[in-house]
Amino acid sequence: MRHSMLAVGLAYGMFAVTAQAAPQQDVYDAVEEQQQPLLDTLATLVNIDSGTGFVAGLSEVEALLTERLEALGAEVEAHPAETYGGNTLVGRLQGSGDRNIMLMIHYDTVFGEGAAEERPFRIEDGRAYGPGVGDAKGGVAVILHSLEVLQTLGFDDYGQLTVVLNPDEEKGSLGSRDLIQQLSADQDAVLVFEPTFSDDAADAVTVVTKGINYAFLEVSGRASHAGGAPEEGRNAVMELSHQLLQLGDLGDPDKETTLNWTIVEGGTKRNIIPEQARAEGDMRYFDSSEYERVLNEANDIIANQLIEDTEVEFRLDKGRPPLPPNPETQGLAEQAQQIYQELDRELQAVEIGGGTDAAYAYHADSATPAVLESLGLVGGRFHSDEEFVLVDSVGPRLYLTTRMIMELSDADPES
Numbered sequence: 001m002r003h004s005m006l007a008v009g010l011a012y013g014m015f016a017v018t019a020q021a022a023p024q025q026d027v028y029d030a031v032e033e034q035q036q037p038l039l040d041t042l043a044t045l046v047n048i049d050s051g052t053g054f055v056a057g058l059s060e061v062e063a064l065l066t067e068r069l070e071a072l073g074a075e076v077e078a079h080p081a082e083t084y085g086g087n088t089l090v091g092r093l094q095g096s097g098d099r100n101i102m103l104m105i106h107y108d109t110v111f112g113e114g115a116a117e118e119r120p121f122r123i124e125d126g127r128a129y130g131p132g133v134g135d136a137k138g139g140v141a142v143i144l145h146s147l148e149v150l151q152t153l154g155f156d157d158y159g160q161l162t163v164v165l166n167p168d169e170e171k172g173s174l175g176s177r178d179l180i181q182q183l184s185a186d187q188d189a190v191l192v193f194e195p196t197f198s199d200d201a202a203d204a205v206t207v208v209t210k211g212i213n214y215a216f217l218e219v220s221g222r223a224s225h226a227g228g229a230p231e232e233g234r235n236a237v238m239e240l241s242h243q244l245l246q247l248g249d250l251g252d253p254d255k256e257t258t259l260n261w262t263i264v265e266g267g268t269k270r271n272i273i274p275e276q277a278r279a280e281g282d283m284r285y286f287d288s289s290e291y292e293r294v295l296n297e298a299n300d301i302i303a304n305q306l307i308e309d310t311e312v313e314f315r316l317d318k319g320r321p322p323l324p325p326n327p328e329t330q331g332l333a334e335q336a337q338q339i340y341q342e343l344d345r346e347l348q349a350v351e352i353g354g355g356t357d358a359a360y361a362y363h364a365d366s367a368t369p370a371v372l373e374s375l376g377l378v379g380g381r382f383h384s385d386e387e388f389v390l391v392d393s394v395g396p397r398l399y400l401t402t403r404m405i406m407e408l409s410d411a412d413p414e415s
Contacts, residue, residue: 023342023399027406030152031398038145038394039128041068043121045107045137046130051115052108052170058086061107065089065140065165072147074163081175086167088176090183093147093163095156099409100186102162102369103146103401104357105139105193105376106169110383119385127379127388134389139193139376140165142394146401153402158409162187169357172212172319177360184361187369189332189408191401192358193376195389197350203393205336206373207329208351209359211322213291215259215281215298216315217243219266221307223275233273234309237266240277242306247314250283250294256353257290259283284353286322320355323362328370332404336372339403343396350374375401 044064049057062078066089069076074091081088086108109115109132121130128138143163150156164183166176173180184190196204219240224233250259259281266277283294298314305312323329333349340347358373377397379389 024403026153027149027399027402030149031395031402033152034145034148034398035394037148038141038398039123039391041144042128042133042138042141043130045140046121046133047116049111049113049116050108050132050167051111051113052168053084054113055085057113058108058167062087062089062167065107068144069163072144072151079176079179081166081168083175084168084171088164088166088179090179091163093156093158093161095158095160095409097157097409098159099188100160100162101158101405101408102164102184102187102190102361103143103193104164104166104180104190104361105136105143106166106173106357107137107140108167108170109135109137110170123391126391128391129386129388131387134195134377134379134387135382136169136194136376138195138379138389142193142376142397142401146398146405149398149402150405155406155409158405161405166357173357173360177357180357180360184369184371185363185366187361190358190361190369190371191375191404192356192361192371192373194356194358194374195376195379195382196374197378197380202348202350203340203345203378203396204348204350204374205333206352206356206358207323207333207349208286208325209323209355209373210256210284210286210353211288211359212319212355213283213285213294214317214319215261215283216317217247217261217279217281217302218313218315219243219277220311221273221275221277222309224273226271226273230273234275234307235273236277236310237274239305239307239310239312240264240266240279243302243312244279246301246304247298250298252290252293255285255287255290257283257285257287257294259294283316284355286324288322291316291318320357321359322355323359323371323373324364326362328367329362329372332370332372335407336375336400336404339400339407340396342403343399345396375404
């Protein structure tokens, strides 16, 4: 997920909005009834380890989610996410209207087996804690209980509600991204339930995300005895160090492009000149042309080698694309802001410094679907042992999601 954000301006988008002076009482009352059940669901989810690739835990969560969706009347399909394991669940609810809306989030976390036992769900001083409580099991719970609210209200004016829950987002959604792109193409709107931030007192939705690319640097040298014949070797670690220093300025602050080297490996034993060394890096960007620039500049730079007879290779693999500024997303954010005003609350619209699956749902060549990110719970310190969500964000987020679905169901696509 992502760790920086910047407030951005909004332009009116494709969906008409009718602001209310006060909360819609029937929705408000139904949301009130679901707040404690949502926390109970969240506790159950958090207390199951479901790190990406931990198939036993992912399967346990999948079974629970399938049961819950089917109890709500959804037809559920399971699609294998073969790269890391687990299944992407697709649940469909048929309504009486003609608007197609997709609700999407992942149920994997970054935490390893045993994390839930070490740090089970708890609430302390208005914050709920536990592995994945915000990123993104809180989002899963918001989706499930928003559907409960709609059922309580007897609301089915949408055409079809599609719920997509994938098991591999934390490692790039390599096994689910094609399915997300395919399913989203038939939607009028896609709502994504990553958490939002509270560290700066920001209750927000996200309208712009950076793309992610993965950088790889590999050096081949020649092994030799480090004490007896070091001159016969070609030290791959030394060459890698030289190249990393040369490649340190591949980012572009003016375009907010960053490339940070985060993993370095090399050598086998203290008394052997290393013949292999490698590094991996994380590139974030808004401008799609930055891929070609960085790749070309890096290949020019690595031609300057420190140690003769070493081989150096730079590779840049594409990950998630950016979610760029666009009027449809901005229109959904404005709609969400007006709904929050019904609760006398302020909602920011922000850009963030990392990618999410919202970018896979966005189709640059089409006005649909409109995509909005960060409708999950408000929290912070994601991917750390101190990850939390604010308990008092449960009601507003349930209300927001429910009202968004209701307004989108009634929206005139020509407005």
